[in-house]
Amino acid sequence: MENWTALPKKDLMMEIFMAEQELEHTNETFWNSIKCSPEIWHCKDVIDDNFWVIAKWKTFIVxxxxxxxxxxxSSFKRDGEFLQYQASKQGLNEALKKLKQKI
Structure with missing residues (x-):
């Protein structure tokens, strides 16, 4: 994955917007309380790369x-770096459901 660059922010914002349109009502309030302005964080777990973090709750990020x-x-110990790379194609609803199961 040499020379990989993160998705442009405007494209990310469109992905988030589209995912928000499909949020289940039970996830909508939760999402609005944990979402953050997108930030690029670093992951060294499986690949040494950068990804957009879009929500934080305690020691977890979406x-x-x-x-x-x-x-x-994934979980994190300090801002800017997360611990586990995930290769999931899940939607935002599914990611939020998994997070709610952990808390």
């Missing part, structure tokens, strides 16, 4: 994997 084109859940 991030967009533009390689797989899906939303993922």
């Amino acid at each position: 991030w967009y994997n533009d390689i797989e084109e899906g939303f993922n859940l």
Whole structure:
């Protein structure tokens, strides 16, 4: 994955917008309380790369994997770096459901 660059922010914002249109009502309030302004974070787990983090809750983040084109859940210890790479193509609803199961 040499020379990989993260998805442009305007494209990410469109992905988020489209995913928000499909949110289940039970996830909508939760999403609005944890979403953040997208930030590029670093992951050194499986691949040494950068991805957009779009939500934070305690020690968990929801991030967009533009390689797989899906939303993922990982843990973190410090801002800017997360611990596990996920190769999921799940939608935002599924990522939020998994997060809610952990809390």
